[in-house]
Amino acid sequence: MTSIIRNAAVGVALASLAIGSAASAATSDSADVTAEILTALSVDVDPTDDTLDFGTIADGGITGPTDLVVDTTGTRTSCGTNLVCAGTTDAPTFNVTGLGGTLVDVSFVNATETLNHVGVVPVGLASTLTASTFATSLAGNQVTLDAAGLGSFTVGGTLTVYPLQAPGVYTGSLTVQVAYN
Secondary structure, rough: OHHHHOOOOHHHHHHHHHHHHHHHOOOOOOOOOOOOOOOOOEEOOOOOOOOOOOOOOEEOOOOOOOOEEEEOOOOEEOOOEEEEEOOOEEEOOOEEEEEOOOOEEEEEEOOOEEEEEOOOOOOOOOOOEEEEEEEEOOOHHEEOOOOOOOOEEEEEEEEEOOOOOOOOOOEEOEEEEEEEO
């Protein structure tokens, strides 16, 4: 019996040395933890310059979908074959507000937008137009906000006109979104 107690005591002593050795071998260090909350980012169309206007268009005998382009300066740069393009054109201006000195990415919610005819459409005539190929005046669709947290850009695009387009006014919208880079 004494031998069992002696062996148990030796076992406990050895176990406590092992536990003590593991505990004394533990080490720790710490790292800093930080976070930065950015100023809310917003984008608003300038109420005095809020329309991508393709001007007035007449079908001069188109036989398929035909495009015209208004660039980011508001200038009509292309009027498809057999379209007659006239009238005033314009590119809308968008204003971005956020944290000064930061880079902001600009993108379009939809690659194409449908413009719908306002009013009654005569039977057999097309009642929609398609706006697409939107572009911003920004290099790489990015704007660096100034020290006051402001930036702006304009938008141009392409309008597709279809044969047998109903005469009248067509309306729609395009949506831009902004995000801190």
